[in-house]
Amino acid sequence: MKTWRKGSAHFRICVQGISSHAGVDHAKGVSAIEEISRIIQYVHTLTDYQVGTTVNVGLVKGGIGSNVVADFAEAEVDVRVMTLEEAKRIEEIFFSLQPSLPGTKLTVTGGIRRPPMERTDQSGNLFARAQQIASSELGFELQESGTGGVSDGNFAAACGVPTLDGMGAKGAFAHSPEEYVEIGQMAVRGALLARMLQEC
Structure with missing residues (x-):
């Protein structure tokens, strides 16, 4: 069961540069790709495993050809906290980003999509009750954990509702072609959920 989940944010960083012929008028151009590469290197330094923050630039686009100084580039960024x-x-850091190359313009859009589901004493109490039911009534041991993945539980917790998450199907390899659920666990997971509804 999940008693905490990281929150997520998504940002799109767009850079406008000045196009020119890379062979004839290279000096007249200002590369949006060069600018965004500098920004990408900076935002990746914001990752801090000790505090649980990760920043990932997962998609980059820009330019129209190798012989043209690119006048446009963009990057899409996932952040977990x-x-x-x-x-x-x-x-605040993302919205205060400034370009470093003269002649470029920078636009940042996006923001927090799901607030963190922070562990509370109340969610800990819910887990303890679920653990006791699993052990004494259903014959299996339940473990407490958290994850960098998000769910609707993030929203419930942000409203001040004690939240115990991850009560659905048991499986592995989420979001991959190998993803599966253990059919044999469906009944016992359903029973645990039903008993928790009775208790709460």
Whole structure:
């Protein structure tokens, strides 16, 4: 069961440069690709495993050909954070980004998509009850964990509702062609959910 989940943010960084012929008038151009490469290197330094923050530029586009100084480039960025305080700090950094190459313009859009589901004493109590039911009534041991993945539980927790998440199907390899669920676990997971609804 998940008693915490990281929050997520998504940003799109767009850079406008000045196009020119790369062979004839290279000096007249200002490369949006060069600018965005500098920004990408900077935002990746914001990753801090100790505090649980990860920044990933997962998609980059720009330019129209190798013989043209690119006048446009963009990057899409995924950010995961443990706390709302950290989410706001990262958001402020992204919206304060400035270009370093003269002649380029920078636009940043996006922001926090799902607030962190931070562990609370109340969610810990819910887990303890689920663990007790699993052990004494259903014959299996339940483990507490958290994840960098998000769910609708992020929204429930942000509203102040004690939240225990990850109560669905058991499986592995999420979001891959090998993803599966253990059919034999469906009944026992359903029973646990039903008993939790009775208890709460």
